[in-house]
Amino acid sequence: MNLLIILLMTTAFFLTRVTNMRTAVGIFLAQSVMIALASIIIGFETGEVHYYLAGLLTVVIKVAFIPYILFKIVKRLKNERETNSLLSPNLSSLAAAGTTVLAYGFIDQALPGVISRDALAAAIALVLIGLQIIMIRRQAVLQIVGLNIMENGLYLLGLSVTNGLPLILELGIFFDMLVAVAVLGILTYRLKISYASTDTTLLRKLKG
Amino acid sequence: MSAVLYGVLIVPILTAIAVLAGATSRSIKIMNLTGSALTSLLLGIIIYAINTTASLKIGILYVDHLSGLFLAVIAVLSFTASLFSASYMEKELITEKNDLKALKRYYFLFNIFCFTMISVLVVENLGLMWVAIEATTLASALLVAFYFxxxxxxxxxxxxxxxxxxxxLALLGTILLYYAQVSAGIGGDALSWLALKDSGAVLDVRMVKLAFVFIVIGYGTKVGLAPMHTWLPDAHSQAPSPVSGLLSGALLSCALYVIMRNIAIVKASVGFVFVQQVLMALGLFSILIAIPFLLVQHDIKRLFAYSSVEHMGIITFALGIGTPLAVYGALLHIFNHAVAKSALFYMAGVLTQEYRTKQIMRIKGLAAANPVLGGVFALLVLAITGSPPFGIFFSKFLITWAAFAAGYQLAGGILLVLVAAVFAGMLYYGCQILFGQPVATARNVRVGRPALAAMVLSVMIVAITGFYVPECFNNALRLAAAIVIGG
Incomplete structure (x- = not known):
């Protein structure tokens, strides 16, 4: 479990440096594979079918469907580059490092002596790094990836502190995530048509 | 009874599928109206059953007095929105050059949206409530983007x-709550509201506090509490008007409902003081933030959207006071606000269609152009700003009274000043729209009969709740308040 957490955090750090959309989706895919593996490993240890099913769902939705949709969108968006980032890659990695420290500090402060401290802190760090990516990056696709990173963090949280949510909830969450990516995909596509770009800094007409 | 409970979920889906098969705009309209009337009827049966048996639990579905009130909101709003859509979308089809396909897309999403909102209210499990709330966002997002x-x-x-x-973030909070449930060794299904409500006292206090903060921030975003309200005026102003009405009246209420369910658990564990501080601060801040935007607003739909932020603030504030009287007022206010505000958004839809602008400055002389519509508009503005004899006056009055009675003189005083400021702002714009010098385009402002019926029905409902709250409704509200604050 610890190895997995380290790997997940590493991929999240990589993501803060990436501005190429294709690479970003690839990193998300790698993260989803790790999470699916984790589910299956826990299933193997506890011998409960539930975890295998959750792992299988992760493979179907997060390793196959969502990256497929995202890759398809990226393919259509030629000439799109991340240009208006709020922070440079170096600064955003630094921010992610700061967030991780904060997450640990926060968990120690709010819940001293909690059993799965590392997993809890890493999950919260992952959620916050996802949020940071949404705030720092301006390309629509990178923001969608950020959202999925947040969700991966939540999945890790569920997996580590409670050994996974009930299957029906897992199913609902996966379904929502899938539809969310599809809806955001449609909107990204429409952005490209109406604004001729998927840079979200262009979205500043509605104010006041 | 189980057939009705499942039926209320199945009918909107069937309607959604049926409209896809519709051949003409007329048949689509009729199918949608029939479906929504049937849904409202089934909701009525459920509410009646709740009044006689207090609660129903069938499988993963559960309804009690609290969900009953919100189901009543959905029953009224989904029906009036369907009725209004019948005239409104017909005109949009002509003016916007949308084709039959767009109409099908609209009604399909409309019914799915209603389905997701009803499912928020009838599921028993906090996790499934989360799933349903997220589904409402996704269903309504494509409605907000309808015109592309x-x-x-x-x-x-x-x-x-x-x-x-x-x-x-709300899911993060919910998972933490689940962690608290697991580590306290509470039996029952994971995140079952019934199991958690009864054993709140044994949950880990720190964990529940942390969970509650995330839950309030998360669902608070959906309720439109400041400072997370920024999406609300944009979405409300861009969606087709019937959808704006549903967003403001029904969707925001559904998110509040989930917060209330969580309050019922949390207050047993961490005590009410903590909950109070969080909610009262957020509530007052939301009202405060809404006011400057209300006072200098150019867009009629954004004006009403900021008014929604204000009303959600008032309700959250009342939940924060937490006395039975305050929560009773909050619940009544949710009902009144939902009915009045949705009708106002329908009105805004008619006005933007007839005057072909959302700019308040260019919508003038409504009273002269169409006295009937002008009259309904005047009544609605008076109702939403909380003038007597409308229900909103009554519920606002209850909330302020409860604030003073519970010893929050300062907060109650601030609330009164803020509400007065909103009243002045809304009335100023209302008078401009009604009595300004008519513009050339306004010579014949017309409104379809179904649309007018939807608005008049809403005005009648808020007028009645101002004069007289029927005994069964009063009783249901009192029991619902007891569910939120325990006891």
């Missing part, structure tokens, strides 16, 4: 992004 204009896409993008991030 630049502004609509911008609004929809911000809406999905902000609300999904918010709702992810």
């Amino acid at each position: 204009s630049r502004a609509a896409i911008e609004a929809a993008w911000k809406y999905v992004m902000i609300c999904t991030v918010g709702i992810c």
Whole structure:
């Protein structure tokens, strides 16, 4: 479990440096594979079918469907580059490092002596790094990836502190995530048509 | 009874599928109206059953007095929105050059949206409530983006992004709550509301506090509490008007409902003081933030959207006071606000269609152009700002009274000043629209009969709740308040 957490955090750090959309989706895919593996490993240890099913769902939705949709969108968006980032890659990695420290500090402060401290802190760090990516990056696709990173963090949280949510909830969450990516995909596509770009800094007409 | 409970979920889906098969705009309209009337009828049966048996639990579905009140909101609003859509979308088809396909897309999403909102209210499990709330965002996002204009896409993008991030935080809170449940060794299903409500006292206090903060921030985003309200005016102003009405009246209420369910658990564990501080501060801040935007607003739909932020603030504030009287007032206010505000959005839809602008400055002389519509508009503005004899006056009065009675003189005083400021702002714009010098385009302002019926029905309902709350409704509200604050 610890190895997995380290790997997940590493991929999240990589993501803060990436501005190429294709690479970003690839990193998300790698993260989803790790999470699916984790589910299956826990299933193997506890011998409960539930975890295998959750792992299988992760493979179907997060390793196959969502990256497929995202890759398809990226393919259509030629000439799109991340240009208006709020922070440079170096600064955003630094921010992610700061967030991780904060997450640990926060968990120690709010819940001293909690059993799965590392997993809890890493999950919260992952959620916050996802949020940071949404705030720092301006390309629509990178923001969608950020959202999925947040969700991966939540999945890790569920997996580590409670050994996974009930299957029906897992199913609902996966379904929502899938539809969310599809809806955001449609909107990204429409952005490209109406604004001729998927840079979200262009979205500043509605104010006041 | 179980057939009705499942039926209320199945009928909107069947309607959604049926409209896809519709051949003409007329048949689609009739199918949608029939479906929504049937849904409202089934909801009525459920509410009646709740009044006689207090609660029903069938499988993963559960309804009690609290969900009953919100189901009543959905029953009224989904029906009036369907009725209004019948005239409104017909005109949009002519003016916007949308074709039959767009109409099908609209009614399909409309019914799915209603389905997701009803499912929020009838599921028993907090996790499934989360799933349903996220589903409401996704169903309504495509409705917000319906026209696919630049502004609509911008609004929809911000809406999905902000609300999904918010709702992810709510999921974080919900998982923490589940952790608290597991570590306290409480039996029953994971995140079952009934199991958690009864054993709140044994949950780990620190964990529940942390969970509650995330839950309030998360669902608060969806309720439109400041400072997470930024998506709300954009989405409300860009969506087709019937959808704006549903968003403001029904969707915001559904998110509040989930917060209330969580309050019922949390207050048993961490005590009420903590909950109070969080909610009262957020509530007052929301009202405060809404006011400057209300006072200098150019867009009629954004004006009403900021008024929604204000009303959600008032309700959250009342939940924060937490006395039975305050929560009773809050619940009554939810009902009144939902009915009045949705009708106002329908009205805004008629006005933007007839005057072909959302600019308040260019909508003038309504009273002269169409006295009937002008009269309904005047009544609605008076109702939403809380003038007697309308229900909103009564519920606002109860909330202020409860604030003073519970010893929050300062907060109650601030509330009164803020509400007075909103009253002045809304009335100023209302008078401009009604009595200004008529503009050339306004010579014949017409409104379809179904649309007018939807608005008049809403005015009648808020007028009646101002004079007289029927005994069964009064009783249901009191029991619902007891569910929120325990006892």
